[in-house]
Every structure is written in C-alpha cells, then in structure tokens.
Amino acid sequence: MSTSTTTKNASPGLVQRLTKNWFYLTLVGIAVVSLVRIVTDTNDLDSAGTLRAAIISTCPILMAALGGLWAERAGVVNIGLEGQMILGTWGAAFFTYHYGPWVGILGAALLGMIGGLLHAVATVTFGVDHIVSGVAINLIGAGAATYLAEAVFSDYEGGGPRQLIGLDPPTIITKTPVISEAALDLADKHWFFVSDVASVVAALTTNISTLTFIIFGLVVASAWILWRTSFGLRLRSCGENPQAAETLGVNVYLYKYIAVLVSGALAGIGGGFLALVSSSGYGAGQTGGRGYIGLAAMIFGNWRPGGLLMGALTFGYTDSLRLRDTDAVHALLLLVALALLLIAALRAVRGQINGAIVMGVAGALVLAWFLLTDSVPREFTVMTPYVTTLFVLALGAQRLRMPAADGQQYRKGSAG
Amino acid sequence: MPSEVDAVRLRGIGKRFPGVIANHDVDVTIRSGTVHALIGENGAGKSTLMKILYGVQKPDDGTIEINGNEVVLKSPTDAIDNGVGMVFQHFMLADNLTVLENMVLGAEKLHGIGDNARAEIRRISDRFGFELEPDVLVERLGVAARQRLEIAKVLYRGAKIIILDEPTAVLVPQEVDALFANLRELRSAGNSVLFISHKLDEVLAIADDITVMRRGTTVGTADPKTATKHELAELMVGSELPSPETGESTVTDVVELELHDVTLTDEFGRNLLSDISLAIHRGEILGIAGVEGNGQSELVEAIMGMHIPTSGRITLSGEDVTRWHTRKLREAGIGYIPEDRHRHGLLLDSPLWENRILGHQTEAPNVKGPWINRSGARKDTTRIVEEYDVRAPGIDTLARALSGGNQQKLIVGREMSGDPKLLIASHPTRGVDVGAQAAIWGHIKRARKAGLAVLLISADLDELIGLSDTIQVILRGRFVGTFEPSTVTPQDLGAAMTGGQTV
Ligand SMILES: Nc1ncnc2c1ncn2[C@@H]1O[C@H](COP(=O)(O)OP(=O)(O)OP(=O)(O)O)[C@@H](O)[C@H]1O
Ligand SMILES: [Mg+2]
Numbered sequence: 001m002s003t004s005t006t007t008k009n010a011s012p013g014l015v016q017r018l019t020k021n022w023f024y025l026t027l028v029g030i031a032v033v034s035l036v037r038i039v040t041d042t043n044d045l046d047s048a049g050t051l052r053a054a055i056i057s058t059c060p061i062l063m064a065a066l067g068g069l070w071a072e073r074a075g076v077v078n079i080g081l082e083g084q085m086i087l088g089t090w091g092a093a094f095f096t097y098h099y100g101p102w103v104g105i106l107g108a109a110l111l112g113m114i115g116g117l118l119h120a121v122a123t124v125t126f127g128v129d130h131i132v133s134g135v136a137i138n139l140i141g142a143g144a145a146t147y148l149a150e151a152v153f154s155d156y157e158g159g160g161p162r163q164l165i166g167l168d169p170p171t172i173i174t175k176t177p178v179i180s181e182a183a184l185d186l187a188d189k190h191w192f193f194v195s196d197v198a199s200v201v202a203a204l205t206t207n208i209s210t211l212t213f214i215i216f217g218l219v220v221a222s223a224w225i226l227w228r229t230s231f232g233l234r235l236r237s238c239g240e241n242p243q244a245a246e247t248l249g250v251n252v253y254l255y256k257y258i259a260v261l262v263s264g265a266l267a268g269i270g271g272g273f274l275a276l277v278s279s280s281g282y283g284a285g286q287t288g289g290r291g292y293i294g295l296a297a298m299i300f301g302n303w304r305p306g307g308l309l310m311g312a313l314t315f316g317y318t319d320s321l322r323l324r325d326t327d328a329v330h331a332l333l334l335l336v337a338l339a340l341l342l343i344a345a346l347r348a349v350r351g352q353i354n355g356a357i358v359m360g361v362a363g364a365l366v367l368a369w370f371l372l373t374d375s376v377p378r379e380f381t382v383m384t385p386y387v388t389t390l391f392v393l394a395l396g397a398q399r400l401r402m403p404a405a406d407g408q409q410y411r412k413g414s415a416g
Numbered sequence: 417m418p419s420e421v422d423a424v425r426l427r428g429i430g431k432r433f434p435g436v437i438a439n440h441d442v443d444v445t446i447r448s449g450t451v452h453a454l455i456g457e458n459g460a461g462k463s464t465l466m467k468i469l470y471g472v473q474k475p476d477d478g479t480i481e482i483n484g485n486e487v488v489l490k491s492p493t494d495a496i497d498n499g500v501g502m503v504f505q506h507f508m509l510a511d512n513l514t515v516l517e518n519m520v521l522g523a524e525k526l527h528g529i530g531d532n533a534r535a536e537i538r539r540i541s542d543r544f545g546f547e548l549e550p551d552v553l554v555e556r557l558g559v560a561a562r563q564r565l566e567i568a569k570v571l572y573r574g575a576k577i578i579i580l581d582e583p584t585a586v587l588v589p590q591e592v593d594a595l596f597a598n599l600r601e602l603r604s605a606g607n608s609v610l611f612i613s614h615k616l617d618e619v620l621a622i623a624d625d626i627t628v629m630r631r632g633t634t635v636g637t638a639d640p641k642t643a644t645k646h647e648l649a650e651l652m653v654g655s656e657l658p659s660p661e662t663g664e665s666t667v668t669d670v671v672e673l674e675l676h677d678v679t680l681t682d683e684f685g686r687n688l689l690s691d692i693s694l695a696i697h698r699g700e701i702l703g704i705a706g707v708e709g710n711g712q713s714e715l716v717e718a719i720m721g722m723h724i725p726t727s728g729r730i731t732l733s734g735e736d737v738t739r740w741h742t743r744k745l746r747e748a749g750i751g752y753i754p755e756d757r758h759r760h761g762l763l764l765d766s767p768l769w770e771n772r773i774l775g776h777q778t779e780a781p782n783v784k785g786p787w788i789n790r791s792g793a794r795k796d797t798t799r800i801v802e803e804y805d806v807r808a809p810g811i812d813t814l815a816r817a818l819s820g821g822n823q824q825k826l827i828v829g830r831e832m833s834g835d836p837k838l839l840i841a842s843h844p845t846r847g848v849d850v851g852a853q854a855a856i857w858g859h860i861k862r863a864r865k866a867g868l869a870v871l872l873i874s875a876d877l878d879e880l881i882g883l884s885d886t887i888q889v890i891l892r893g894r895f896v897g898t899f900e901p902s903t904v905t906p907q908d909l910g911a912a913m914t915g916g917q918t919v
Pocket of ligand 1: 433434436437438456457458459460461462463464465505807808816817818819820821822847849
C-alpha cells in the first residue's frame with residue numbers, strides 16, 4: 001500500500017557495539033594493557049592483587065548502578081541510592097551479627113528495599129518530585145543508620161556507636177585446586193599476554209568472595225529480565241511512555257513499585273558488600289558517595305547493563321590502582337592515551353571526522369603528558385578514578401538516550 | 417450479520433472536567449456487526465466518550481452495556497477483557513521501543529515476545545499492506561506509519577469492538593481505501609467498529625449508522641444511505657460545507673524560498689532526499705503530494721534546520737540559510753505547523769499561554785528584553801483563542817485538556833501570528849472540524865494575499881488541490897511530477913503518488 005522508505009536502527013553507541021563484541025574487545029584490551037605493562041615496566045598494572053582489589057571496589061558501585069537502572073527504566077529517578085546503600089550497610093551488620101553472613105545479605109537487601117519503598121510511596125503514589133524525594137531518602141538513610149547504630153551496636157561485642165567490627169564474611173574461595181597455583185606462577189613470569197590472562201584467572205579463582213559472583217550474576221540476570229521477558233518489556237514501557245502502557249492494560253503503578261523496590265534492594269546489597277566483603281564490619285560513612293558514582297556509571301553507560309558494567313569496572317579498577325601503587329597511575333596515562341587514539345581511529349574509519357579529530361587530539365595530549373613526566377602529582381591521583389571514568393564513558397558513549405518518561409510525573413487516566 | 421444483542425449500549429453518560437461539561441446525557445447504541453460513525457464539532461466530546469468506553473476515564477453518570485451485560489470499566493484492562501480495542505486520536509507509542517515491542521506490549525500472552533510474535537506481525541502487515549518492520553525503532557516512523565502501527569496493534573489483539581478515533585487524518589486516499597476494505601472484512605466477521613472522523617465522505621462511505629454529537633451530547637442520528645455531506649455538516653456545526661478554493665492567483669515574482677539540488681543522506685549513506693529543487697514566490701502556495709514516508713518530513717526538517725542537507729543550497733529571501741539553526745530561521749520569519757502536534761507542537765502539561773510562547777520565545781509580544789512578557793503573551797493568547805475559535809475554559813488551561821482539534825487550532829493560530837514570510841504547514845487542518853477547517857483556510861488565503869509563501873503538505877487531496885498554486889508530487893525522496901491544480905484530479909494525483917504515472 002505504501003512506498004515508505006523504511007530505515008534501520010540507528011547505529012548504536014560505541015559502548016553498545018563494543019559490549020556486543022565483548023569477546024574481541026577483551027582480547028584487544030588485554031593485549032593493550034599487556035603492552036603498556038611491559039613498556040612502562042609496572043607489573044602492578046594488572047597483577048592478580050590489583051585485579052582482586054579492583055573487583056572488590058567495583059562490586060558496590062555496580063550494585064548501585066544496577067539499582068539505578070531498574071528504577072530509571074521504569075521512569076523513576078532514584079537519587080536515593082546512596083541512602084539505600086547506607087541502610088544496607090547497617091542491615092548487613094545487624095543481621096550478620098545475629099544470623100550469619102547470608103542472612104546478613106538478605107537483611108541488607110531488605111533494609112535497602114525499605115528505602116526503596118519510601119521512595120516509591122513518595123514518587124509514585126504521592127507524586128513528589130523524584131529528586132526531592134531522593135535527597136530526602138539520602139538524609140533519612142544516613143540519619144537512620146547513625147541512630148540505629150548508636151542505639152543497637154553499642155552493646156554488641158566488637159560494636160560501638162559508630163561501628164560493628166569482626167563480622168563473618170560470606171564464603172570466600174581462598175584457593176581453587178591446581179588452577180590458582182598454576183595461574184599465579186604463570187602471572188609471575190611477566191610474559192606478554194599469557195601472564196596477563198593468567199592474572200585475570202588468578203584473581204577470579206583466589207581469595208574471592210562468592211558474593212562477587214552473585215553480584216555479577218545479578219547484572220546478567222537483570223539484563224535478561226529487563227530485555228528478554230514480557231515482565232521486563234512492561235517495566236521498560238512504563239519508563240518510555242506510561243500513558244501508552246496504561247492504554248494497553250499495563251498496571252503502571254505496580255510496575256513502578258516493583259522496579260523501585262528492586263532498585264532499593266540492589267543498592268542495599270551493594271551496601272552489604274561494603275560492610276561484609278570490602279571491610280569486616282559496619283562503619284559510619286562507609287559508602288563514601290558510591291551511590292552517586294553508581295548513578296553516574298549508569299548514566300554514562302547509557303542506561304544499559306553492558307554500559308554500566310563497563311563504567312563500574314573502569315571506576316573500580318582505577319580506584320584500586322591508585323590505592324595500591326601510585327606509579328601505576330602514571331602508566332595508566334599511556335593506557336588512556338592508547339584507548340583514545342584507538343577510538344579516534346575507529347571514528348575515522350566510520351567517517352566521523354570531527355569526532356576523530358577531537359579524540360585524536362585528546363589522545364595526543366595525554367600521550368605527551370605521559371612522555372614528558374615521570375610521575376603524576378599526588379593531588380591528581382586522588383581524582384584519577386573520577387576523571388578516567390568520565391573520560392572513558394563520556395567519550396565512548398555517543399548518543400546518551402535516557403528513558404523518555406524518566407523522572408516524569410505520571411497519573412492514571414491521563415492517556416489520550 | 418447484525419445479531420440480536422447490541423454490541424455496546426451507552427445510556428445517560430455524563431462526564432465533567434473543571435470548567436467543562438465534556439459529556440452529558442449521551443445515549444449511543446452500536447449494533448453488533450456494524451460500523452458506527454460518530455461525528456461532531458471539535459470539543460463535542462467524542463474522544464471523551466470513547467475514553468470512557470475504553471476504561472481510561474470513569475463516567476460521572478450513566479451505564480455501559482457490552483454485549484448485553486452491564487459493566488463497570490475501572491481501567492483499560494477491564495475494557496480489553498471485554499473485547500474492546502482502541503486507536504487513540506493521538507499516538508500511544510513508545511518512541512524508544514521497536515515496532516514489535518510496541519505491538520506485543522500488554523498482549524504478550526498471545527504470541528510471546530519473540531519470533532512467533534514477529535511472524536504474526538509480518539502476517540498482519542502483509543495481509544493489510546501495512547509494511548511494518550518488526551525491529552525498527554518507532555522513533556524512525558513517520559505519522560502514517562505510526563497510524564498503521566496503531567491500527568495493527570488493535571488487530572493483533574483480536575478485539576471484537578474496535579474504536580478508531582480519527583484514524584484517517586494523515587492517511588492518503590489509497591491508504592484509507594485499504595483500511596476501509598479491512599474494516600468491511602472485520603464487520604462481516606461479526607466485529608463492531610466505532611469510527612470517528614471529520615471527513616464526511618469517508619463517513620458516508622463506510623458507516624452503517626451515524627450518530628452526531630454537539631456540545632457534549634448526542635443531538636441526532638443520520639442514515640448514511642440517504643444523508644448528504646451537506647446535511648451532516650449542518651447537523652454537526654450548523655453551517656454550510658466549506659470549499660478550499662483559493663480564487664484568483666496572488667503569486668508574485670519575488671522568490672521567498674528556494675532549494676537548489678538539496679540532497680540528504682542518512683547514516684547508512686542512503687538518500688532520503690535526492691536533488692530536490694523548488695522555488696516558492698511571495699503569495700504562492702506550493703503543495704506537496706505524496707504517500708507519507710517518501711521524504712516529506714525530511715524535506716520539512718531540512719528547511720527548518722533540523723537536518724543539514726548533505727549537499728545543495730537553501731535560500732530564504734535571497735540569503736543562504738543552508739546551515740542556519742532552527743532558532744535563527746524562525747526569527748527570520750518562518751512559521752511551522754508540525755505534522756505531529758503532540759511530539760513537536762505542544763507542551764501538554766503547560767497552560768495555553770506558555771504554549772503560545774513556545775517556538776517564539778525571542779519575539780514580541782512574548783518577551784521584553786531578556787524577560788518573558790507575561791501579560792503580552794497572555795493577551796496575544798486570548799487573541800488567538802478568539803480569532804481561531806479555540807474552545808477552552810481559559811488560557812490557563814493545560815494544553816492536554818484541549819480536544820485534539822482545538823490543540824491544532826491553537827498551533828495554527830500561533831504559527832500565523834507575527835506575520836511570517838513563509839509558512840511550512842504539515843497537515844494544517846488535521847483533526848479540525850469542517851467549520852474550523854474553513855476558518856483556517858480563510859486565514860491562510862488572507863495571509864497569502866498579503867504575500868505569505870506557503871509550503872503545504874497534506875494527505876487531504878481536496879485541500880491540496882483547492883489551496884495550492886502548484887503541486888509537486890514526491891516519491892522516494894524525489895519530485896516526480898508537477899501538476900496544475902486547476903486541471904488535475906485527485907485520481908491523477910493518487911496515481912502519481914504511487915509511481916503509476918509521471919509527468
Ligand atoms: N483531561 C481533560 N481535562 C479537562 N478537560 C478536558 C479533558 N479532556 C477533554 N476535556 C474537554 O472536554 C471537551 C470534549 O473534548 P473531546 O476531546 O472529547 O472532544 P472531541 O469531540 O474529541 O473533539 P475533537 O474533534 O477536536 O477531537 C473539550 O471541551 C475538552 O476541552
Ligand atoms: Mg477527539
């Protein structure tokens with residue numbers, strides 16, 4: 001009947017395309033890192049120790065980002081992730097003290113979910129502005145945790161008004177037979193590529209918390225649920241066009257509630273990880289703004305699981321690097337420079353000349369910085385994680401596209 | 417075959433909004449197995465009534481019977497369970513989801529969300545000639561494709577009672593014919609269709625029964641076998657049927673807008689527009705005919721600075737404006753009536769006077785220096801509301817609360833203010849009733865006499881032939897024929913639009 005010129009999907013952002021070909025990306029990535037390691041002679045750049053630390057600092061951010069993803073895909077901006085995380089740290093400590101670490105994790109999720117419930121009631125039922133409610137939750141979360149810690153933990157063994165230490169962590173895999181040793185040996189040889197792969201294997205098999213695997217599993221599960229099931233489709237439709245969803249018989253309020261509750265629970269688990277795995281107990285102010293960083297990772301990850309995973313990993317890695325070895329931060333400059341030049345080349349191939357030039361110039365500048373200096377000033381190393389994450393994600397993601405009705409007020413019966 | 421039990425009986429339906437009585441004492445009966453047309457002026461309450469029947473809004477009074485059973489519809493879910501499906505006057509689609517996702521949403525149980533659903537969509541699409549690609553983002557679709565998708569959504573769900581609220585406003589005659597063929601088929605399969613349109617020819621062609629609404633209530637019925645267009649128009653708005661004839665030519669020899677070999681390619685290197693050249697003089701209306709999706713939107717967006725042409729040149733009053741920004745173009749005196757008023761023309765949750773400022777936020781009477789001139793904007797909104805007969809309780813009403821036709825009138829009024837040099841009008845009378853249509857045509861004709869140049873895109877071939885000084889036919893991004901409106905017939909145009917004939 002018609003002679004319309006149908007057009008295909010827009011070419012997805014770089015982050016998306018690369019995360020789709022994640023296998024090749026990983027291979028190239030390892031090769032580049034390996035090269036930089038050998039050229040700069042900083043073996044700590046990807047030693048098993050560095051990687052283990054990186055994974056530990058990634059997990060909480062990843063959970064916050066994933067929580068943000070759930071809420072925002074259903075159209076609710078959840079800036080209260082930080083508060084929900086704080087509640088999670090307290091919940092983990094309290095329940096672990098009484099019932100052991102696994103119940104502790106569930107407790108963390110429960111407390112985070114309570115934060116999520118508050119947010120859902122405020123934003124979905126009463127139509128409070130999402131940011132206002134989120135900020136309130138952060139204040140309430142911090143306040144409640146402080147109060148509860150003082151009231152409850154003071155009398156506990158190992159406890160005080162601002163902390164509760166000496167808690168059991170969830171099961172740790174200390175050594176995997178054969179593999180751990182072999183991998184560590186190989187990594188110590190410092191060969192090109194092979195040793196780097198061995199480092200990764202060693203990090204994943206030695207002294208690693210089972211909770212880490214669960215957390216990565218949750219990312220995969222979320223991606224599957226949100227994009228491959230009808231439940232996920234309905235949830236996402238609430239974030240794209242709730243009026244349209246309503247006219248098709250979707251109970252928009254219900255899906256928004258579910259999403260925000262899950263969001264809170266995930267942030268809570270992130271808090272639980274901080275209390276039980278990153279350290280061995282509750283401490284006031286433990287989250288240190290990781291909820292916000294998670295939110296940023298999600299935004300620059302283009303509201304997609306692959307993107308936010310990349311954001312969280314970048315942040316976690318650079319954060320652990322700066323703590324372990326400041327020399328490695330200098331080597332990192334070379335890594336960033338190479339990454340930028342690679343992106344520049346990619347853009348040039350795709351005919352995006354302007355983008356290629358910007359990227360190329362940035363890459364050249366960072367490269368010059370690396371070549372002309374021997375170390376990075378101390379003040380700067382503190383901000384490396386933030387700067388690098390911003391750099392990688394902001395430049396990698398081309399067209400950020402948030403859910404169309406994200407953060408908007410929705411009332412039933414407004415369709416048509 | 418009409419059966420004994422009526423498909424729908426609405427009795428004494430009433431619905432009040434703050435400051436408006438949208439429906440009162442409405443009685444409508446839809447016999448099963450028939451196509452029932454509902455007509456009436458803008459703001460008569462047609463859409464409100466349909467939303468009540470679909471469970472989106474609750475009636476204040478009255479009862480609803482479906483297939484003989486009295487029902488209370490708390491939400492669309494209840495209506496869907498009762499076999500009701502609805503195509504809304506304004507699109508209910510999520511831009512960032514694919515055709516498939518929009519289609520299966522809420523009906524995942526039928527064919528899943530994967531390959532089965534894909535196959536079913538292909539089947540419906542082939543059967544009805546909808547040309548829907550399941551995996552394309554809806555964002556990429558033009559208005560006609562969106563309209564077809566909306567209709568397909570209802571078919572996919574297998575609804576027994578189908579409400580179509582102005583489904584044909586942006587479809588060209590061939591597409592309307594195809595749709596009507598489907599409706600007749602659905603009717604003979606025992607389904608009932610409720611059809612709303614301002615195009616009286618269509619109503620007479622398809623309807624078995626006609627109900628007329630005016631000022632919130634049903635004022636009469638008409639028999640499509642005996643009624644004429646003129647009688648229907650009388651019943652609806654109490655006035656004569658207008659015709660778009662322009663009278664004598666006012667074309668001057670001063671060129672206002674000129675395009676030289678404009679080509680636009682998408683990111684895959686395909687041509688959306690190929691070597692488009694045109695010139696519009698002061699006092700001239702250039703009509704563009706074409707099946708939607710053949711480059712009309714891209715042409716408009718190229719002129720409005722929303723896309724920069726890959727090659728070619730655009731001049732306005734002799735000045736090269738090819739790379740100008742939309743803001744600057746508007747300030748230079750271009751008025752723009754977008755094809756989709758909800759996506760591009762209005763802020764639905766803002767009051768009318770703020771919508772008056774939209775797109776004209778740097779021009780008098782909306783601003784004074786760097787500040788918004790509240791009183792100026794409000795006064796001018798009142799003027800538009802009066803001159804264009806926008807039926808609204810007041811200028812502080814939210815745009816969302818206006819009926820579709822009244823929203824359209826507001827946009828036309830806004831874009832015609834400040835004496836533009838050039839008007840880009842996509843479907844300017846989309847969804848307005850016959851009376852308001854005449855008024856809008858009158859405004860355009862008067863401005864044209866005073867030297868306005870107009871680029872007119874319309875699916876209504878009578879409007880196109882009646883208003884234009886020249887008609888260009890666009891097909892796959894190229895101009896494929898020039899027609900003289902005084903001699904061309906809608907049939908000729910129709911053939912050229914589908915590539916049947918070039919001149
Ligand atoms: N949500 C709402 N809030 C307030 N008033 C409303 C709302 N929806 C509709 N109205 C008012 O109810 C009246 C009927 O509107 P409705 O949309 O039913 O008209 P319509 O017959 O469909 O007109 P059109 O032909 O222009 O689409 C109008 O005066 C409109 O302003
Ligand atoms: Mg209407």
